[in-house]
Amino acid sequence: MAKTTLKNIHLSHFLELLRLFGELHGPVLSDQGVFSFAPLASASDLQLNYSRTQIPPKKYLLPFREEILHYQKGAYRQAVPYGSETVLFGVHPCDLDAMAYLDRVFLAEAADSCYATRRANLTLVGLSCRPDDFCFCSGPRESAACDLFLQAGEDGFSLTARSAKGEAITAAAADLLVETEKEIEPPACGSCNVLPQDPQLRFSAHPLWVKFAEACVSCGACSVCCPTCYCFDLREYPSLSGGAERVREWDNCLFVTHGEVAGGNFRATRLERLRYRFLHKYCGFTPLTGITSCVGCGRCKEFCPVGIDLRELFQDLPLDCGRTP
Amino acid sequence: MNRPRLAIAGLTACSGCQLTLLNCEEELAEVAARFDLVSFPMAESVEGGAPFDAAIVEGAVSTPGDLANLFRLRNSSRLLVALGTCAIFGGVAAMNNGVSTREELVAAVYGDGEKTVESFAPAPLTNFVSVDFSITGCPPEKQEVMALLCALLNGTLPPLATYPVCTECRSRENLCLLLERKELCLGPIIQGGCNARCPATGIVCEGCRGPVREANVAQELELLLERGFGRKEIERRMSRFKPEWDYGQRR
Structure with a gap:
């Protein structure tokens, strides 16, 4: 042994x-x-x-904020x-x-x-x-x-x-x-306990959608604290002496600016943004379609100031996950 | 390279915002070299000297003199930038706008003196002129002031952070004063960019930077009421840096 x-x-x-x-x-x-x-x-x-x-x-x-590109004298170099x-x-x-x-x-x-x-x-x-x-x-x-x-x-x-x-x-x-006689029994190598959801579920008539959209204060805690939220914003800042830096910073899909482009906003209302968050988190996008990115750590539930738990929107809870809605 | 012509001026305020610029000591020599600081009365360059590429204006408008000054700057500058909370929202000077009349306040401050200063309720710049850009804060953050100058030098305006105080506060791994300590923290509805300066030292966000773009004021009010704060106390706190709020606003 x-x-x-x-x-x-x-x-x-x-x-x-x-x-x-x-x-x-x-x-x-x-x-x-x-x-x-x-x-x-x-x-x-x-x-x-x-x-x-x-x-x-x-x-x-x-990191929350990092320089990813530096521009000087007509040339870009990647930050290391x-x-x-x-x-x-x-x-x-x-x-x-x-x-x-x-x-x-x-x-x-x-x-x-x-x-x-x-x-x-x-x-x-x-x-x-x-x-x-x-x-x-x-x-x-x-x-x-x-x-x-x-x-x-x-x-x-x-x-x-x-x-x-x-x-x-x-x-x-x-x-x-x-060496021990009786090895500590390792539990099964399970995967994420929150199963992928049907993308159509984000358009469900569940009354909680509207309730959550009204309560969300767009503070950003859910994504800042989420271990798999990786959406980021890119901004460029010139310096006084010429040259510029490009900065990457964590973003949140519930911010009004997240879907904002020149001339409009893909997700102008908080309700649309919640549906989008649900889609990304529990259904996945290309090329990770069908792959949930919720690993069940519970941070969003613990750190949301208004107690939003998107899982409450699942209509059919998987039987094997041992929890109640 | 052309040196952009700047006017930096203060209306009714404490001059702290202009001081923030003067406190950027490491960059001042470069700023003086790159810009033509045509008018900066607080730093003792001449008044006048129009036209300007940008006028950076601190303070609320509360006297006929302020108003004349503001119109002069607007008319002689390509860009007008509101610098700091007073210029954008009225600020501390405006906190009693909805509580006391002007006469009461003037009497309380100046007593029965022979002369009183002619004044009216302090108001933000946008009540009188169009404003091209704003840098919030009481006072603003140095790096945001410098970001503005660097952008002006490059013929543009800077993309400043638009998220609330909570975003930076959580990212700094601070204890949530609203959730964990149940204190009267305004973080969720206040414009970030300050790197959660106060909560990082255990002091609640008092809202000095004014509302974030899509402030869920109604929900914040509910949260604070649930935590046992009185409506009056909440409104008093919220109006410290911005006198008027729509307490029913959700977006």
């Missing part, structure tokens, strides 16, 4: 070892009392039992993100699935160079979790979308390497790992 179990007492050693693979980041509690992914100065800062961070790990791949190896520890399965989705968007043909650079520098160490009231998922599960996954048990973690990087980590940690 392979030695794949990390006892709790060895966790801090294991974390120190991870520092050999890059700058170590993980879930911490900020001074304001907000869970966030941040550099782990000390193992004692780690919040192993965190529910969810306010901002998902997408910030490591797609500062690249340092980062190990992100303690990412829950839903957030891992979310990053796998972002990879499909940004690393498909004509890969986004800023994203690709950051992604190549990121090592993901997953961690099992216990769903709370906000989660949309039916129960604990594992995700293969990482380099290494830690399944928490009573007195330790069962490690599963999911990539060459993950194998390198387990090899380096061999002295810390032990």
Whole structure:
């Protein structure tokens, strides 16, 4: 039997070892009392039992605001993100699935160079979790979308390497790992618990559409905090000395400006924008048609100031998802 | 390259917006080299000197002198830019417009002196002239003022952020003061671009930048009422930087 179990007492050693693979980041509690992914100065800062961070790990791949092009003296050059190896520890399965989705968007043909650079520098160490009231998922599960996954048990973690990087980590940690008679039972590698919806559902006569459209304050929290929302705005700013920079910044489909073009707006009302959000989130667009991008993390439900939960618009709830409308 | 001719002026205000420009210390030498600062009374260049490529105007209109000044600037400038909350919404000087009469306010401030200043209820620039561009804030953010100047230099106007304070506030991973602390935070309906300066330090958004373009005022009002704030207290807070709101507005 392979030695794949990390006892709790060895966790801090294991974390120190991870520092050999890059700058170590993980879930911490900020001074304001907000869970966030941040550099782990000390193992004692780690919040192993965190529910969810306010901002998902997408910030490591797609920062809120970044320069993507620089123009000077008649020529453009692409911005190159500062690249340092980062190990992100303690990412829950839903957030891992979310990053796998972002990879499909940004690393498909004509890969986004800023994203690709950051992604190549990121090592993901997953961690099992216990769903709370906000989660949309039916129960604990594992995700293969990482380099290494830690399944928490009573007195330790069962490690599963999911990539060459993950194998390198387990090899380096061999002295810390032990063989246990009874391996911690890994739950099934389930996928997203929110199943793809029929695109026609966005035109349903459900009265909640209008109610939500009236209540939405267009604050942007749902997409800022969503691990798979990647819509962005591009703006160009000239400088005093000539030249200019092109900036990419997170956008939200519920903002009036999102569908605005010269001469009009594709989605002038909030109701149209909600339908559009539903379409993108739960039905998918080309080339990801039929692929839901909701990974069930529950952030939109927790952080919406007016309690909008688009899933309430599903008329027929899938039977296997273990939840009630 | 032509040096754009600028007029920078203040009406009824605290001069803080003009000061924001003067506080852009790192860029000032370059600004002076690239622009012809024809008229900037606060920084002691001459008054007059029309025509201008752009007039950047701070403050509300509340005296006949303000009005004459504003008309002169509008008539002699290709672009007129409202700089700061007072110029756009009336600002702090206008907060009592709907509460007290002008006579009461003048008497309270100047007492029974022999001379009183001739004045009327402070009003935004758009009540009197057309405005080509606005930079909000009390005071505006340095980088937005600089973005304006850089754009003017290139013959255009800058694309400033149009989302509410919450967007930047959440992105900075601040604790939500409205949701978690149940405080009277105006973030959802207030124009962002300030990088959530106040909530980041634990102070609620008091709305100094005025309403976001599609402010759901009615819903924000409901949210605050649910949290136990009185209608009067909410209206008082909301009118601090903009005297009149449509409390039934949802978009």
